[in-house]
Amino acid sequence: MNKDDTPELFSVIATHYDFLNHLLSFNFDRTWRQRLVSLSCFQPDSRILDVCTGTGDIAIEFACRGAHDVTGLDLSAGMLARAQQKIEKLNLATRIKLEKGSALNLPYADMTFDLVTIGFGLRNLPDYARGISEMARVLKPLGRLFILEFSLPPNKLTYGFYSLYLKIYLPLAGRLFSGSARAYSYLASSIFNFLNQKEVIGLMRESGLRNVFCLNLTAGVVTLYSGQK
Numbered sequence: 630m631n632k633d634d635t636p637e638l639f640s641v642i643a644t645h646y647d648f649l650n651h652l653l654s655f656n657f658d659r660t661w662r663q664r665l666v667s668l669s670c671f672q673p674d675s676r677i678l679d680v681c682t683g684t685g686d687i688a689i690e691f692a693c694r695g696a697h698d699v700t701g702l703d704l705s706a707g708m709l710a711r712a713q714q715k716i717e718k719l720n721l722a723t724r725i726k727l728e729k730g731s732a733l734n735l736p737y738a739d740m741t742f743d744l745v746t747i748g749f750g751l752r753n754l755p756d757y758a759r760g761i762s763e764m765a766r767v768l769k770p771l772g773r774l775f776i777l778e779f780s781l782p783p784n785k786l787t788y789g790f791y792s793l794y795l796k797i798y799l800p801l802a803g804r805l806f807s808g809s810a811r812a813y814s815y816l817a818s819s820i821f822n823f824l825n826q827k828e829v830i831g832l833m834r835e836s837g838l839r840n841v842f843c844l845n846l847t848a849g850v851v852t853l854y855s856g857q858k
């Protein structure tokens with residue numbers, strides 16, 4: 630599948646996306662996003678951009694914890710519509726603004742945000758280096774970028790079980806619950822084909838970010854990266 634088609638694919642699964650995320654990750658997805666927000670050390674008045682916001686869970690987590698100025702950006706109208714419904718239901722519309730746009734060409738001036746985040750979005754971009762350098766560009770000096778992304782566990786045994794989960798369970802559950810085996814086969818292959826931690830860190834440094842580090846979450850099936858401008 631061509632990566633330029635992924636926003637379309639996400640629009641198809643938007644209504645089931647949150648339910649399947651929680652089901653397929655055994656609810657770990659909530660704790661991964663919470664960990665990102667906890668580590669970000671944001672202030673209530675921080676200007677925060679969540680790129681590839683999807684149904685808005687990272688933006689919502691920031692706003693629920695007191696952030697006043699959060700922007701969520703995504704290319705998929707279907708995912709943004711679902712995010713808007715959730716934001717209104719939680720009375721967070723004064724704190725979170727949603728915008729349709731591309732992560733590869735962010736519609737913001739240089740040095741606009743104190744904090745930029747992207748959760749499970751980088752892997753879907755056709756050009757990872759461009760995505761990271763765009764996020765670095767819109768950060769203010771000393772601002773921080775946080776990337777949450779799937780990764781492959783370093784332990785061989787865990788890797789074996791995880792491969793079976795990705796190759797067999799994920800497409801099957803995706804077909805049963807969302808009606809789109811294609812979307813969930815894509816998810817598995819995008820995880821296998823994504824960069825390793827060294828490569829992501831290399832791209833972050835090439836974009837001018839410093840103090841870069843990464844943390845393995847849940848035995849390394851997810852990695853949280855951070856770098857400072």
Ligand SMILES: C[S@@+](CC[C@H](N)C(=O)[O-])C[C@H]1O[C@@H](n2cnc3c(N)ncnc32)[C@H](O)[C@@H]1O
Pocket residue numbers: 635636639640680681682683684685686687702703704705708730731732733747748749750753754755
């Ligand atoms: C796996 S979802 C992640 C959603 C959310 N961040 C989360 O934590 O659940 C990936 C999102 O990236 C969006 N996306 C893919 N390519 C994009 C692009 N070039 N620019 C902006 N968003 C994009 C998709 O529409 C989708 O909503």
